[in-house]
Amino acid sequence: MPPVVRFAPSPTGFLHIGGVHTALFNWLFAHHEDGEFRLRIENTDTSREVAETVEQIQESLLWLGLDWDREVTFQLDRMEHCRKEAERLVAEGTAYEDEGAIRMRMPDEGVTAWDDLIRGRIEYPNEKLEDVVVVRADGRPTYNFASPVEDRLDSITHVLRGEDHISNTPKQIRILEALGAPPPEYGHLANILGEDGKKLSKRHGAISVEEFRRDGYLPGALVNFLALLGWSYDDKTTIMSRDELIERFTLERVGASPATFDYAKLDWLNGVYLRALSPEEYADTLLAYLREQGFEWDEGLVRAAAVLVQDKIAKLGDFPDFAGFLFGDVEVDVALLDGSASVLAEAEQELESLEPYTAETIEAGLRGLADRLELKPRAAFVPIRVAVTGSKVSPGLFESLELLGREKSVERIRNAKAAAA
RNA sequence: GCCCCCAUCGACUAGCGGUCCAGGUCACGGCCCUUUCAAGGCCGCAGCGCGGGUUCGAAUCCCGCUGGGGGCACCA
Numbered sequence: 001m002p003p004v005v006r007f008a009p010s011p012t013g014f015l016h017i018g019g020v021h022t023a024l025f026n027w028l029f030a031h032h033e034d035g036e037f038r039l040r041i042e043n044t045d046t047s048r049e050v051a052e053t054v055e056q057i058q059e060s061l062l063w064l065g066l067d068w069d070r071e072v073t074f075q076l077d078r079m080e081h082c083r084k085e086a087e088r089l090v091a092e093g094t095a096y097e098d099e100g101a102i103r104m105r106m107p108d109e110g111v112t113a114w115d116d117l118i119r120g121r122i123e124y125p126n127e128k129l130e131d132v133v134v135v136r137a138d139g140r141p142t143y144n145f146a147s148p149v150e151d152r153l154d155s156i157t158h159v160l161r162g163e164d165h166i167s168n169t170p171k172q173i174r175i176l177e178a179l180g181a182p183p184p185e186y187g188h189l190a191n192i193l194g195e196d197g198k199k200l201s202k203r204h205g206a207i208s209v210e211e212f213r214r215d216g217y218l219p220g221a222l223v224n225f226l227a228l229l230g231w232s233y234d235d236k237t238t239i240m241s242r243d244e245l246i247e248r249f250t251l252e253r254v255g256a257s258p259a260t261f262d263y264a265k266l267d268w269l270n271g272v273y274l275r276a277l278s279p280e281e282y283a284d285t286l287l288a289y290l291r292e293q294g295f296e297w298d299e300g301l302v303r304a305a306a307v308l309v310q311d312k313i314a315k316l317g318d319f320p321d322f323a324g325f326l327f328g329d330v331e332v333d334v335a336l337l338d339g340s341a342s343v344l345a346e347a348e349q350e351l352e353s354l355e356p357y358t359a360e361t362i363e364a365g366l367r368g369l370a371d372r373l374e375l376k377p378r379a380a381f382v383p384i385r386v387a388v389t390g391s392k393v394s395p396g397l398f399e400s401l402e403l404l405g406r407e408k409s410v411e412r413i414r415n416a417k418a419a420a421a
Numbered sequence: 422g423c424c425c426c427c428a429u430c431g432a433c434u435a436g437c438g439g440u441c442c443a444g445g446u447c448a449c450g451g452c453c454c455u456u457u458c459a460a461g462g463c464c465g466c467a468g469c470g471c472g473g474g475u476u477c478g479a480a481u482c483c484c485g486c487u488g489g490g491g492g493c494a495c496c497a
Binding site for chain 1: 425428432434436444445448456457459460461490491494
């Protein structure tokens with residue numbers, strides 16, 4: 001029987017990268033096993049629901065390519081069913097009313113245990129199990145009741161969730177038992193921590209899928225990175241396509257210890273993905289990203305600039321800062337131009353007389369200039385770079401000058417020369 | 422406080438009793454290349470938390486300790 005798993009976020013905020021990690025492992029497991037991956041929105045507590053997060057969550061998952069089977073289900077829609085089940089338990093005597101709410105009777109001796117898919121046997125002392133409220137006084141079922149009831153309703157076979165749910169599992173097993181339903185298999189994934197060892201949060205940097213998307217990470221890179229947090233294929237494989245991940249993913253190789261989210265490694269991995277794109281794909285991707293972020297820059301120029309930045313930036317979000325000088329005016333820090341008026345004057349003349357005006361002729365001309373002034377190329381090019389790009393760091397100087405065009409290049413150098421004098 | 426989970430380089434991890442004086446990747450350091458920044462190449466730094474067992478033999482198994490994390494709601 002093919003497994004059925006689910007990802008069950010609550011609509012209380014944007015999709016957190018930790019949630020994505022859980023979703024991904026469920027998704028990979030389902031696909032590897034030819035099973036089903038379902039999406040369930042756990043919205044029993046309407047008071048905490050944040051508007052539009054239901055749409056955001058779905059959009060984020062789809063952007064990452066984590067699509068689900070069948071239609072999305074909402075916990076609220078199953079309220080009636082949960083209520084009836086609770087009443088049945090009351091009638092059968094395994095639950096009782098208490099101040100308007102309904103509580104499940106829990107055993108108070110022995111242990112409730114299960115063989116965790118990734119942790120092995122876990123035993124939980126029953127004396128620690130309170131009689132949990134399954135239906136609130138206002139008639140709404142609680143999470144700990146609705147969740148197992150729905151797992152049963154949806155024929156969920158494997159519950160893969162965060163380790164913060166470990167203490168809920170014995171309660172849910174007991175509830176299912178009272179309901180006369182066999183419990184699914186449970187597997188508890190380790191948490192993702194921030195660089196300080198604490199639970200990943202806002203102060204660690206990007207945390208929601210929207211933020212990673214806005215910063216210019218590729219979904220494939222993010223998925224690859226997340227897959228490696230708590231799972232590995234072998235002792236040396238790092239880069240894996242979505243299909244390879246699906247083919248290789250097994251619960252057996254999922255670890256139980258918490259992992260730290262390493263932004264530096266994500267940046268490196270994203271760069272690997274970016275560089276692996278063909279020039280055309282790269283330009284398309286960059287253009288789409290810029291459009292999405294609201295930049296109305298000339299397509300032809302973006303495409304031409306794309307070639308110059310592909311192996312220089314780690315994420316698409318770096319492009320505006322790195323190559324923005326091609327699309328708008330620059331501000332030059334005069335301090336960086338100190339003592340370079342003569343170089344700039346020579347450069348201005350050189351560029352004006354070049355024919356044709358191409359990266360090749362520009363390079364030859366400027367190198368000749370450096371020779372004449374008896375300057376190292378390195379030293380001679382700094383002021384020119386600063387004058388034209390506004391920064392000491394930029395794409396290749398000669399290509400940049402060509403792309404910018406003779407007119408603007410000369411104008412910027414002339415202005416810088418005036419400022420440096 | 423009680424309960425549960427976890428524990429290999431700074432980080433992610435490989436290791437499922439001998440083939441490990443512990444391998445890979447990121448980060449970091451050095452060198453090379455070089456118009457800046459990257460990218461790329463080469464080299465390097467760095468780890469089995471501690472203490473007891475079990476065993477001919479332990480990073481690997483068991484126990485304790487310590488440390489970290491999570492949970493103890495009519496939140497999810």
